[in-house]
Amino acid sequence: MIVEELSQYPRAEWSDVVYGFASDEDPGLRLAALQALDRLGHPDLTSLFVRALQDDDAQIRKFAFANLAARNDAVSEAAAMDYALELLKSEPPDGTVTLLLNRTRDQRAMPFLMRYLDEPGEDRGTVIQLVARVGGSTSIDALVARYPDFNHGEQAVALDALYELGAPQARQFALEAVVSPDQGLASRATKFLIRDGDQESVRALAEVLRSDARRSWRQVCTAL
Numbered sequence: 001m002i003v004e005e006l007s008q009y010p011r012a013e014w015s016d017v018v019y020g021f022a023s024d025e026d027p028g029l030r031l032a033a034l035q036a037l038d039r040l041g042h043p044d045l046t047s048l049f050v051r052a053l054q055d056d057d058a059q060i061r062k063f064a065f066a067n068l069a070a071r072n073d074a075v076s077e078a079a080a081m082d083y084a085l086e087l088l089k090s091e092p093p094d095g096t097v098t099l100l101l102n103r104t105r106d107q108r109a110m111p112f113l114m115r116y117l118d119e120p121g122e123d124r125g126t127v128i129q130l131v132a133r134v135g136g137s138t139s140i141d142a143l144v145a146r147y148p149d150f151n152h153g154e155q156a157v158a159l160d161a162l163y164e165l166g167a168p169q170a171r172q173f174a175l176e177a178v179v180s181p182d183q184g185l186a187s188r189a190t191k192f193l194i195r196d197g198d199q200e201s202v203r204a205l206a207e208v209l210r211s212d213a214r215r216s217w218r219q220v221c222t223a224l
Contacts, residue, residue, distance in 0.1 A: 003032045006040070015042045022048055027057035034063055046071070050079045062096075069100040081106055088112035092123040093130060105134045117146060124150070125157045132161035140167045147173060152182035159185075163192055171196060175204045178223060179216040186219045193223040 003021055006014050019042055021033035034052060037045055052064035061083075068080040077100075084097045085108055093101065093113070101109055113134065116127045128150075131139045143158050144167065150158055159177060162170040170192065177189035193201050202224065209220050 003029065003036050006036055008039075012041075015040045018042075019044070019048070022052075027055075027060060030055070031057065031060050031063060034060065034067075038067060046073070046076055050075070053079060053083050066096050069096050077104065081108075085109060085112070092116045092119075092121065093126060098126055098130060101130055101134055105136075107134065110135055114142065117142065120151075125154050128154060128157045128161060132165060137165055140165055140169075143167070144169045152180065152185045156185045156188040159188055159192060163195075171198065171201060175201065175208070178205070178219050179208055186216065190219045190223045 003018055006018060015037065018033050018036045018040060021029050022037065024030055024033070030052075034048070037048065042048070046068075049064040049068050052060050053068070055061050055064070065080060065083050068076040069084070071077065071080075080100055081104060084093075084100050085106075087094075087097060088109060089112065093116075110131070113127055113131050117124065117131055128143065132143065135142070140162065143162055147155060147158050147162075147169075155173070155177065159170060159173055162173065174189040174192040174196070177185050178193065180186045180189070193205065205220050205224050208216065209224070
């Protein structure tokens with residue numbers, strides 16, 4: 001309680017006192033000290049967070065990782081990236097890993113991301129975005145090959161990613177999706193075709209309008 005109180009009223013002379021508690025046997029006190037030092041500041045704070053990545057307490061590791069991942073200096077980024085790769089060996093990317101990979105685009109993460117890309121789950125939309133962001137144009141073939149197996153929400157995410165990557169297959173996927181019974185996917189496809197503005201897309205949409213897919217007429221007319 002004292003350490004937490006000190007952190008609410010930052011004073012430079014308190015940093016060394018609190019720093020000593022960061023190595024205490026009590027994990028609750030270690031965490032409180034780290035949180036306080038995050039507010040108070042200390043010249044050895046980065047190395048302290050790096051060491052905390054090996055702490056026995058999961059909360060301490062999580063706090064240290066989030067702190068390092070938010071920093072842009074080389075030491076913090078390298079330590080955070082190494083830790084992120086270890087996490088990816090056993091679990092899909094969480095918010096902190098996603099934030100870090102969006103910034104670093106570290107290619108070492110690709111084998112792990114590709115594994116999670118083949119595993120259905122609530123996080124796969126995030127994985128699709130990361131694969132596109134980290135892999136760039138080299139990820140197009142992988143996303144195209146898996147696109148039919150994605151659910152509607154994931155296809156909407158993949159469609160955006162493929163469009164941003166300049167994938168030639170994106171237009172055909174959009175033309176197919178504009179008649180989807182899923183309104184979210186159909187709406188995303190409509191926006192894509194509007195931005196695309198190609199005459200081939202116009203002709204294809206006109207053919208859809210002549211078909212019996214009446215449920216899609218609103219999306220098709222909007223796109224045209």
